[in-house]
Amino acid sequence: MTSITSLPDDDPLCHDVQRVGVIADISLLLEACNAATGMGFTAIARVTEDRWVTCMALDKADFGLKPGDELDVRSTLCHEVRGTRSTILIPDVDASETYCSHHTPRTYKFKSYISVPIMRSDGSFWGTLCALDPKPRDLTPETERLFQLFARLIARELDRQDELEKGRANLQTERDTARLREEFIAIVGHDLRNPIAAVTSGLRMMSERDLPPEQTQMVILEMQRALTRASQIITNLMDFARGRLGAGIEVEAPRPVDLEPVFRDVISEITKVAPQRVECNIDLPNPIVADPQRLGQLLSNLLGNAVTHGDSTHPVIIDIAQRGDQLHASVTNQGEPIPEDVKASLFQPFSRRKGQNSLHGLGLGLYIASEIARAHGGRLDVTSTAEAGTTFALSMPARQG
Incomplete structure (x- = not known):
């Protein structure tokens, strides 16, 4: 890993680190990302043209980054996300033609990676919600959509903080936003664990025991039920959040x-x-x-x-x-x-x-x-x-x- 430096107290980006740190239940959001992917390191990063700074991190893989730590932005894939304003999703570095020889996975020794841009309401790029792990992970389109949703929630919270700082926030809007955030993150963090735990348990049983065919079929059925439920949870959450963010339920019926x-x-x-x-x-x-x-x-x-x-x-x-x-x-x-x-x-x-x-x-x-x-x-x-x-x-x- 490249050298890690810590921000001095008078660094302008310290304000961004503090703003993310005071978001209510932000640690639950990172826990939900971890529960949905199993990835060991999840972070919210402030990314500018020439800087990459950790604002909040859940580090279960001992990568050694904490809020206020800075990396060389050119050594990160978030630098590429900033340039394209698009998500990078790599379930397995070794299987990726684009990234199997890339310097970043070698530098940070990861095999799976996701980074989603955090875009402010004015269209400006702020940073990323990213996660990585030393092992390959099954990163599905549903995972990508979940990260995108959380990135929008973070951006909305940053926008709300701007309004508060400028004295333009409405008290009732603040209460509604706080209630939605608390309900949303608490429920996601808890409910997604159930189907994930069911699949994990089923896989463990099948790998550790020599199950008869009928019992194997039963375990597979339970895992299918869990995955169906997880998919429904994520789909409904996406639609609910889009509705609360003003997009509503989108219907395409041209013919x-x-x-x-x-x-x-x-x-x-x-x-x-x-x-x-x-x-x-x-x-x-x-x-x-x-x-x-x-x-x-x-x-x-x-x-x-x-x-x-x-x-x-x-x-x-x-x-x-x-x-x-x-x-x-x-x-x-x-x-x-x-x-x-x-x-x-x-x-x-x-x-x-x-x-x-x-x-x-x-x-x-x-x-x-x-x-x-x-x-x-x-x-x-x-x-x-x-x-x-x-x-x-x-x-x-x-x-x-």
């Missing part, structure tokens, strides 16, 4: 599409890991103007909710049909009815049923589903009784051109 294959793919994926039987009836004779990816996500959230809360001895029933100028889709499960006082908040973010723990998710799935329905000009309703079960029903226009 009519055949939705039946989309719905059947979602049903097939979740049916493979569901403990109960899933019965479906789909009657969509005509293409409909809609965003297939978003409606697939809506059905996935509703079906995942039904599988989680439904009685495993009774089937989950899906009915999707075009009736006149409306598309109707419903998902019904048997189980404990939802109390009336809970129904009112079911479509609100971070809403959990009474007694529900984090294993049942973030409380974002139904909120995201209702926002997707709204973006299509439709609505999502719920009915729940002991006799008929719980039904979530979508109704939206079925335009054909």
Whole structure:
């Protein structure tokens, strides 16, 4: 590793180090990055044209960097991120044609790496959220999106601090931002650990024991369930954060599409890991103007909710049909009815049923589903009784051109 220097107290960049250090729950954000990737070193770095300074770090790999430490910026890949304003993601340095002979991995002795630019609201580059590890790591597109989301949250917090320093921050906005940050980071840091722990445990069992085929299949199924849940958590978090950052739920529906294959793919994926039987009836004779990816996500959230809360001895029933100028889709499960006082908040973010723990998710799935329905000009309703079960029903226009 190249030489590390520490900033003197009068260095201008000390102010940036201090600003990052006072962000509430910033250590939980780094813990969430570590939990999502398993990478030993994660840092928030201030990167200028000629300097690289650690503002906050989680160092479980003994790289030796702490807040206020400086590296030669030309020895880092963050220097390249600054130049391109684009993410660098390397699951395995040795397998990368671009970086297998690059001086930076050799200098810092890492095999996996990710660096995401932190861009301020005025479009200026501020620094990076980066992580590296001596071992190759499975860095997926979902990992990249998670880091990008956290980078946006950091940038937003820095913008907020600017407003406070200039005396323009609104008190209510501050309270809302603080509450969102605390809920978001605390829940991510806790909930993502569950599926990651399940996969880790399954891999350990398969590597340390000579399991019979039927038990191996069972372990694989549990890992599939965990990975499906982790993917849903990350997708819902991205959409929720985009909505809170002003982007809203994005819908792309330029032309009519055949939705039946989309719905059947979602049903097939979740049916493979569901403990109960899933019965479906789909009657969509005509293409409909809609965003297939978003409606697939809506059905996935509703079906995942039904599988989680439904009685495993009774089937989950899906009915999707075009009736006149409306598309109707419903998902019904048997189980404990939802109390009336809970129904009112079911479509609100971070809403959990009474007694529900984090294993049942973030409380974002139904909120995201209702926002997707709204973006299509439709609505999502719920009915729940002991006799008929719980039904979530979508109704939206079925335009054909």
